[in-house]
Amino acid sequence: MTLPLADALKGRLIVSCQAPPGDPMRHTDTLVRMTLAARAGGAAAVRVNDPEVVAATVAAAGLPVIGLWKDGDSGVFITPTVRHALALVDAGAAVVAADATARPRPDGSTFAELVAAVHAAGALVMADVSTLAEGREAAAQGADFVGTTLSGYVPGSPVQTAPDLALVTDLAGAISVPVIAEGRIATPGQAAGALAAGAHSVVVGTAITAPTALTATFVAGLAR
Numbered sequence: 001m002t003l004p005l006a007d008a009l010k011g012r013l014i015v016s017c018q019a020p021p022g023d024p025m026r027h028t029d030t031l032v033r034m035t036l037a038a039r040a041g042g043a044a045a046v047r048v049n050d051p052e053v054v055a056a057t058v059a060a061a062g063l064p065v066i067g068l069w070k071d072g073d074s075g076v077f078i079t080p081t082v083r084h085a086l087a088l089v090d091a092g093a094a095v096v097a098a099d100a101t102a103r104p105r106p107d108g109s110t111f112a113e114l115v116a117a118v119h120a121a122g123a124l125v126m127a128d129v130s131t132l133a134e135g136r137e138a139a140a141q142g143a144d145f146v147g148t149t150l151s152g153y154v155p156g157s158p159v160q161t162a163p164d165l166a167l168v169t170d171l172a173g174a175i176s177v178p179v180i181a182e183g184r185i186a187t188p189g190q191a192a193g194a195l196a197a198g199a200h201s202v203v204v205g206t207a208i209t210a211p212t213a214l215t216a217t218f219v220a221g222l223a224r
C-alpha cells in the first residue's frame, strides 16, 4: 500500500524554496511568494527551511510542505535533532526532511528515533542521503521517502556537477520506499531523466528559486 501523499507526488515536481543566510531572498514573505509561484507553475509540493517559513507556507500555499530546519553549517545540520523535527511537525509540515547520513547527530539520537518521533506526531519523513548504503539504512529505519539530497555534499561522497542519477537508479532498485531525486537538477530534461532513472518525484531548487546564485553564473560567464 502506498501513502496517499506518495501517490500525489508520483511523477511530479517538488520545488525547493530556500535562501542561504545573508541572501536578500531570505525573508519569510518572499519565500512564501516563491511557493505560491511554484504552485501556480504546477508543482505538487514545496520544500522549505525553518519552522517559521513552514508555518507561513502551510497557511498560504495549500500544497504539501516538506519542511527542514538547517541549523549550523557543518556535520549533521539538516534537521539535526528530534527537537528540530518536532518543531517542523508543529509548524504543519506534512513531511520532515532530515539528514540520514551515517554521521553522529548533535543530540546523540539515532535517525530511527527521529523517524519514530515524527511518525508519533503524525507526519512523514524524507531521509536526505548521500549513498546507497545510507538509503538502504534509512528505509530500514522507517523513512517514508529517500532523497539523494546529500550526494556530493558530505565527506565520502565525491563532489559532482551533474545530478547523481546513478544513485537514483541504485536506490530505486534496492528499496521499496519512493526515491526522490534532489540536487543539481538544472534543466527540465534532467528532471525528466531523473524520473526515467527511477525517481518517484524530482526536487528542483537553485534552478528555479535562487536568483542570486543564478545571476552569479551569468556574471561568471561574461567574465570568461
Ligand SMILES: CC(=O)N[C@H](C=O)[C@@H](O)[C@H](O)[C@H](O)COP(=O)(O)O
Binding pocket: 016, 018, 068, 149, 150, 153, 182, 183, 184, 185, 203, 204, 205, 206, 207
Ligand atoms: C546540500 C544541501 O544543503 N541541499 C539543500 C537541501 O535542502 C538545499 O540547499 C538545496 O538547494 C536543495 O537540496 C535543492 O537542490 P538544488 O538547489 O541543487 O536543486
